[in-house]
Amino acid sequence: MADKVLVKGNEALGEAAIAAGCRFFFGYPITPQTELSEYMAKRMPKIGGTFLQAESEIAAINMVLGAASAGARAMTSSSSPGISLKGEGISYIAGSDLPAVIVNIQRGGPGLGGIQPSQSDYFQATKGGGHGDYHLIVLAPNSVQEIVSLTFDAFDLADLYRMPVMILGDGMLGQMMEPVVFPEHSERVLPEKTWATNTTKGLRKKNIINSLYIKPDVLEKINFERYARYAEVEKKEARFEGYLLEDAELVITAYGATSRISRNAVNALREKGIKAGLLRPITLWPFPKEAYQAAAKTAKAFLTVEMSMGQMIEDVRLAIDCARPVHFCGRTGGMIPTPGEIEAKAEEIARAF
Template identity: 70%
Template sequence: MDKVLMKGNEAIAEAAIRAGCRHFFGYPITPQTEISAYMARRMPKIGGTFLQAESEVAAINMVYGAAGAGVRAMTSSSSPGISLKSEGISYIAGADLPCVIVNIVRAGPGLGGIQPAQSDYFQAVKGGGHGDYRMIVVAPSSIQEIVDSTFLAFDLADKYRMPVMLMGDGMLGQMMEPVAFPDTTGVKLPEKEWATTGTKKMRKPNIINSLYIQPDELEALIKNRWKKYIEIEQNEVRFEAEGTEDAEIILVAYGATARIVKAAIKKARENGIKAGLIRPITLWPFPSDVISAAAKKVKAILCVEMSMGQMVEDVRLSAAGACPVHFYGRTGGVVPIPADVYDEIRRYV
């Protein structure tokens, strides 16, 4: 297929449709509104549902209902809206429902700003909502990877019956790059015999629920769910490593920031500094093993984020003291520039 130029937000929407999503529930918020606008244009033409909900809270609960009814459902928002959706995400995790939630992150806290940020890492990978649960978080770094990640997100959600977050930022959402879409004609979506589609008086009622009043029962259920999480940690870690074989310093960055870091690494290499990159693509499950192994071989690790330092905590846990882990971050919607990252690299080698 021919490559077309597409905004990140529009690429997510098109990829979701091609992945079989026919139910999208949204609420406008900058900088992700193009997703809703695209869905509003396309869904009526393909027999799908686009619904602008009365709030982010309502939208995520519509996703809960639709996912419980067995369809591929999605919602998207940006940081303040994800805070509102967090209640629903917890219920979705507690009821073992598959769905995709898009967060095109902007600066916070509060209303914050509308420029790109990565300050929702904690919210995404450490909970956000209440309770013992995990959510797979996929953080692409280019528009083509956004497309691939959207397919992946729906597949993982169905495979493990759990919410998956696709995390971008204002820059990825707004920028255009060439993309190609895989051919999905004839791809069959998985059967969901647990969904509430009506008993047709042929089976016992299906119940979608997260309430378990007996502590023993709830503990057993959560422990069972944890086995799934461990399986995911073993099988679904995704990352990109570049120049790590001979590196004296490893940079760790994800999403749009990783692109900036790549430019800085290029300059470092040109100037004789052996710098490498580990780019987590899944933020949970986190690529701890590769970082742990790298930490034993390098002089230092430098974590770069558009935040005051969130992922760096997981990098430090992974490095476990094997080497110093430094941090460089810009926040509030300020995007780091390659020259500044290069200067940081020089400080540590």
């Protein structure tokens, strides 16, 4: 096993991508993810990879589309406003059934917003962001070690299901240093990329990468097929972590950075005799609905904690079909909720039990 090293989230992500076989990174500077681009600029030339600073976020995502078309593991990263620009390309990547990894180190919005941590791109990540019927697999790490493991998974899942995968982080995770171990290559068996436009070499018929289907019945059929694949993803790939859920009457639920803060709150609440637990979705799409349904069996109420005005809360309500009240505790604009704020809200809810 490799040594533990102390690494920043942004850099761990870059190193993990390289370890996962990504050799093509197309970036554009934006706080708070610039360090990832800088890291790739430093590392890629040393390992025979390509780092290219594009003229825009739009160009960067389309370079990813081109590199993915040619069969390579390719990646781009940005922060919220830049991800909006990438929306077009992400839709095309999804519509062309291409694997690609997109990183969003979220900052406060809307508009130019701010540069402090935020989770207000949840809707954009899980419900679309670009146009059309499609999904991204959305992975939400909450530690630097998990950034590493989920980056490996991101490339594998993208290849396995031929779809774009987003790693949804925030400024806090990107900036945080924690000890990590970089694992060896992944063990997954992945399908060969027979569809890639990497030149026919006279050995096969030409391949076409395309998202245009001018006949509506054909487009519908393609979309049906894609959604059958999405159904498989929903069945197989939903992931979560539970903490003290077995007897939890109050299920606090949060992803990424807020899940760590919530864990502090859960510990404090337990000390006060309140049966609190934490349900942390690791995949935001597919959303781990069954875990919520299971938690609802002991839960009297749910409390979602987000750095937004309340976005994931809608999926929580849908997952349990509104069978329990779902409360909200959040800060926005780059403000980070404190464990104290979460505790206060939780105690207020628990008093009604």
